Amino acid sequence: NAGVTQTPKFQVLKTGQSMTLQCAQDMNHEYMSWYRQDPGMGLRLIHYSVGAGITDQGEVPNGYNVSRSTTEDFPLRLLSAAPSQTSVYFCASSSGQLGAEAFFGQGTRLTVV
Amino acid sequence: AQKITQTQPGMFVQEKEAVTLDCTYDTSDPSYGLFWYKQPSSGEMIFLIYQGSYDQQNATEGRYSLNFQKARKSANLVISASQLGDSAMYFCAMRDNQAGTALIFGKGTTLSVSS
Numbered sequence: 001n002a003g004v005t006q007t008p009k010f011q012v013l014k015t016g017q018s019m020t021l022q023c024a025q026d027m028n029h030e031y032m033s034w035y036r037q038d039p040g041m042g043l044r045l046i047h048y049s050v051g052a053g054i055t056d057q058g059e060v061p062n063g064y065n066v067s068r069s070t071t072e073d074f075p076l077r078l079l080s081a082a083p084s085q086t087s088v089y090f091c092a093s094s095s096g097q098l099g100a101e102a103f104f105g106q107g108t109r110l111t112v113v
Numbered sequence: 114a115q116k117i118t119q120t121q122p123g124m125f126v127q128e129k130e131a132v133t134l135d136c137t138y139d140t141s142d143p144s145y146g147l148f149w150y151k152q153p154s155s156g157e158m159i160f161l162i163y164q165g166s167y168d169q170q171n172a173t174e175g176r177y178s179l180n181f182q183k184a185r186k187s188a189n190l191v192i193s194a195s196q197l198g199d200s201a202m203y204f205c206a207m208r209d210n211q212a213g214t215a216l217i218f219g220k221g222t223t224l225s226v227s228s
Contacts, residue, residue, distance in 0.1 A: 042204060042220035098145070098165065099163055101148065101160040102216050103160075106156070
C-alpha cells in the first residue's frame with residue numbers, strides 16, 4: 001500500500017533556485033492539499049485541489065504554485081526559493097467526504113540557504 | 114472563518130495516567146468534522162479519531178476518546194492509561210463545507226509521558 005508518496009524527503013536549495021516537490025497518491029482520491037509545518041505554527045494550508053484541473057489557495061500561498069493535471073499527482077512548485085520557505089512540507093489526500101480522514105505523505109524537509 | 118485553537122503548548126503526564134488535550138474551534142457552518150492527529154518524533158501524521166458535528170455520542174477509539182461539547186465549541190482529546198509511546202505532538206483539525214475539503218489545523222500540543 002503506497003498511499004501518499006512525496007519526493008524528495010530532504011532538499012537543500014540556494015536562495016533564488018526553483019524546484020518542484022512531488023506528491024502522488026494511489027487511492028483515487030479527488031482531494032489533495034499541501035501544508036507547511038513550522039515550529040509553533042502547526043500545519044498551514046498552502047494550496048489544495050478538489051479534482052483534476054481545479055486548484056485553490058490556502059492560508060499561505062505566496063511563493064508557491066500548483067497544478068493538478070491528473071487525479072494521482074499534485075506537485076508543488078517553488079519558483080524562486082527564499083529562506084522563509086525553509087520548512088517541512090506535507091502533502092495529503094482524502095476522498096473529500098466530510099468525515100474522511102486525510103492521508104499524509106512522509107514529508108519533505110526543505111532548507112533554503 | 115474557521116479557526117482551531119490549542120492552548121496547551123506542552124503537557125506532561127506519568128505512565129498509566131489519563132490526560133486531556135484541549136481543542137476549541139470556530140465555524141459558522143452547522144456541518145463540520147473534527148479530527149485528531151498524532152505526530153511522533155519520526156514525523157509522520159497518524160490519524161487518531163473523528164467526531165462529526167451531528168454525532169450524538171462522543172467518539173471513542175481504543176484508549177482515545179473525544180469529549181465533544183458542541184455548545185462550548187470544544188473537542189478535547191482524552192488519552193486513558195498513557196504509555197511512553199504516546200509521547201508526541203498532537204494536532205486538532207477541522208473540516209467544514211465552507212473551506213472545501215481541506216483540513217485546518219491547530220498549532221499542536223506536545224505530550225511527554227514519563228515512567
